């Protein structure tokens with residue numbers, strides 16, 4: 482089965498190539514690159530990735546301007562039609578700014594950029610992105626952001642937890658996120674926003690502190706869910 486994935490590039494994206502490399506490594510298929518100013522997405526997509534970076538220079542708020550770009554209307558329609566969407570870091574910020582996911586990513590509590598590998602606990606094991614994990618399993622995936630402090634009001638946080646929509650939690654909260662939340666799912670589980678970068682963890686670790694393949698498993702989960710659907 483040909484796997485048709487699109488990677489959206491905004492001015493200032495800097496993880497779009499890494500995302501395309503990760504998708505090709507896992508699926509064997511080249512990802513289709515889509516520019517922010519395009520009004521339409523390619524047809525029959527299996528997956529859309531919103532990559533990390535500094536879209537529009539993080540002006541206004543991280544992700545705010547990208548959320549108003551022409552291609553986002555098409556991404557929102559595709560998500561509403563059930564196409565799986567993964568937003569990583571800046572992509573997660575675009576997902577909250579566009580209303581596809583609740584909450585907001587605020588400036589890190591410590592007011593500094595954080596760039597290191599973190600440990601995550603798997604919270605949800607039923608979405609297309611997380612179905613191959615064990616609950617509370619630990620993943621090691623890098624983060625690199627200054628606006629990763631997940632915020633939502635208490636009612637929203639209770640609702641997310643009640644609906645099993647927290648995908649991942651930081652084992653050691655690196656940015657002040659409410660309830661240690663590192664990744665959030667949409668109500669139907671097919672949109673995932675996460676601050677850690679799975680596309681930077683797709684090869685076996687070359688060193689104790691460098692690399693690792695836990696991120697690859699998120700893409701593998703998605704592919705095996707789609708194949709078995």
Ligand SMILES: NC(=O)CC[C@H](N)C(=O)O
Nearest residue numbers: 533534570571626627628
């Ligand atoms: N790596 C990234 O995607 C960075 C995201 C965002 N611009 C931030 O620093 O918060």
